[in-house]
Amino acid sequence: MSTTTRRVAEAEARAMLRALELAGLGVRGANPLVGAVLLAPDGTVLGEGHHRGAGTPHAEPAALADAGDRGHDPRGGTMVVTLEPCNHTGRTGPCSEALISAGVARVVFAADDVNGPAAGGASRLRAAGVGCVGGVEAEASKHLNERWTASVVAGRPFVTLKSAQSLDGRVAAVDGSSQWITGPEARADGHRLRALADAVLVGSGTVRDDDPRLTARGGASGEEPAAGSGPALRVAMGLTPVPSEAAIRGAGFVHLPTRDVPAALDELFARGVRHLLVEGGPRIAAAFLRAGVVDELVSYVAPVVLGDGAPAFPDLGIDSLAAAPRWSLDDAGGPAVRRLGADVRLHLRPPPPGEQAEPVPVSDAGRPDPR
Amino acid sequence: MSTTTRRVAEAEARAMLRALELAGLGVRGANPLVGAVLLAPDGTVLGEGHHRGAGTPHAEPAALADAGDRGHDPRGGTMVVTLEPCNHTGRTGPCSEALISAGVARVVFAADDVNGPAAGGASRLRAAGVGCVGGVEAEASKHLNERWTASVVAGRPFVTLKSAQSLDGRVAAVDGSSQWITGPEARADGHRLRALADAVLVGSGTVRDDDPRLTARGGASGEEPAAGSGPALRVAMGLTPVPSEAAIRGAGFVHLPTRDVPAALDELFARGVRHLLVEGGPRIAAAFLRAGVVDELVSYVAPVVLGDGAPAFPDLGIDSLAAAPRWSLDDAGGPAVRRLGADVRLHLRPPPPGEQAEPVPVSDAGRPDPR
Structure with a gap:
């Protein structure tokens, strides 16, 4: 040479x-x-x-x-x-x-x-x-693109799960109050996520309880999408009827009366959705996690401690730490860990498909290493 | 002039x-x-x-x-x-x-x-x-020093609460497995906290279940305390008997057989403790939070989602978001939000004594602003 x-x-x-x-x-x-x-x-x-x-x-x-x-x-x-x-x-x-x-x-x-x-x-x-x-x-x-590849190969949308929670993983207090756990900067960032996706999805129970609009309004930052811009599709998923006066209704609204995540993804893919933002509530979030189709997680953590209240991800069926998937901090699109006003934003990617959770380390004596 | x-x-x-x-x-x-x-x-x-x-x-x-x-x-x-x-x-x-x-x-x-x-x-x-x-x-x-001042005026130790949890606020999975939620870098940082304090305290139930040593061993960073160094006092608090073979025993060990936080603090102050590190378990952490004596919180958050298991701060008696104290990110001693290996470390200070929690904002129509 x-x-x-x-x-x-x-x-x-x-x-x-x-x-x-x-x-x-x-x-x-x-x-x-x-x-x-x-x-x-x-x-x-x-x-x-x-x-x-x-x-x-x-x-x-x-x-x-x-x-x-x-x-x-x-x-x-x-x-x-x-x-x-x-x-x-x-x-x-x-x-x-x-x-x-x-x-x-x-x-x-x-x-x-x-x-x-x-x-x-x-x-x-x-x-x-x-x-x-x-x-x-x-x-x-x-x-870099293994989750995107998995979604393409499976013929389903790439799924972003968004969550806003207290430090101790609650999305609402005991009395149900949840507005606002996070501050205006975190909420504005969430609206930016909406503007990037083809569709935004919430549970039909959340529609009944919170009456969200799911538009991508402008926020505190200078990088906002234009006012009124938003995802092409606003989706309510689940068996709860969507009231005729619900704010989510209008052009671009779809109700998927199913609890079956793969079926919902099939339907949305057929409608041209290639990037889906799932916003909750917790049962919907957990259903997507259980189905193994969450390709990235954006978690807004507010420095408030509630002690009790609705958990962010209930009923995942994980019994032991060793069986829990280890997510990792993902710097694609900007630092994985960011301060947004009083809150913290974490951007996470799931373990590669098929990768086992880490075994629990044990000491030489064969029992957990004492702290 | x-x-x-x-x-x-x-x-x-x-x-x-x-x-x-x-x-x-x-x-x-x-x-x-x-x-x-x-x-x-x-x-x-x-x-x-x-x-x-x-x-x-x-x-x-x-x-x-x-x-x-x-x-x-x-x-x-x-x-x-x-x-x-x-x-x-x-x-x-x-x-x-x-x-x-x-x-x-x-x-x-x-x-x-x-x-x-x-x-x-x-x-x-x-x-x-x-x-x-x-x-x-x-x-x-x-x-800058309001919490320190409050502790001095009250004649009690300055209290640091340390917690290591999953993203969704669990300190253990359903089967009780908790070692290790966080990685070696976060654990080494926790050992540095121990080396700074006059005393480290855990619940007597945690002593029985986990048999911690509570020493300040060296870790991954270059700024470690000397091997074998540690807090002057290792404290078990609570009514559970401490086994004679417990690793926490030895010179500098104290058992405080009480569930009364102010009484424990009085006793430790009388023994010369001016800075106390509380490490848990969750019931002890919650007891100190309820008593309003936590002057700073160091929370290690692992990017693992458990869905269920022991909550980090149970039974705080907080019913609504409006009643929940808003902590704030605290940059004293270094950035309030840090990446430690795969984990994230948050350093938080409580709201100033007497400050009210923020009221829940409502829209012009008098109901919570819809998202």
């Missing part, structure tokens, strides 16, 4: 690590997290990009645009990207065509695209004479 | 704000949080200091030492400090004498010292011809 070839190979390896870092800046949801770095033929970085969520440019066009903004010519360059470029006209055009038009000479990607309608980008690029290498850092890219 | 006098006055005002900031770097416990800034006669900063916890130098000697390290002469200078200098030989000598010996000409302090044995510093300084001005930013200083 010549010195130049080695230098370029090293630049591509560095670019892939950087692209993975960029991917992690994106927001989980209907689309996978993807990052991209455009290199000149000599390995110089020309542009960087990542996908910021459904309806915004994919990572490769974002990196091409960044290179353009910097006054760089992409022709003959190498696009290093964490996912096989798409070959699909969705809310944006196919990335394969964008790369061909831009005159990119080579594409290095990490994971294959498993999303049926979008796959096939590498074949299209090769047919157009663009050199294509896949599988570089594929495991890291797959790890 | 001459330009020079105004400049010096402004320097003193700035120095007091800086001293308050420095005070907040300290660690809560047996002593108050105090910060100090030494100024030259022209208002130049000569040195800074803060009190780092029981057994370490007070803020004023720390600022004098810092000035010395920087090669500055304290003579004729002004000490700006957030608490009246002490007049008491405790674990360190009286600050009043240190300031007089150092030739400091003027002392500006915020809050009066309410601690009987240590008070009187200002009188002593004035008697020695040192100019003394008190009450500058006194409210901010009092706010």
